[in-house]
Amino acid sequence: MDSLAWSKTYEVLAISRLYLASLGFTTEQLNSLTGEDMQRIADILQAQRFDHEFDEDVTFTARIVLAETSAHPLSDQDNQTQETEQ
Secondary structure (H helix, E strand, O other): OOHHHHOOOOOOOOHHHHHHHHHOOOHHHHOOOOHHHHHHHHHHHHHOOOHHHHHHHHHHHHHHHHHHHHHOOHHHHHHHHHHOOO
């Protein structure tokens, strides 16, 4: 695998007014939030989430996925083929 593949990033956290609405916030509340307010919410969440525990969570989750991959080594394409054939 080349260095570009190793450096590719994957989004971990994103929020939007739509997401906040799904959590029960009203349209009025969400309309009152400015872009700066939304950015502040995102910054606070990022500061809280990306602390020392984040590395532990990443390690644990990656190990689970690796164990599942080892137990079921079929690729996504193989899984789709099997589902189509059934």
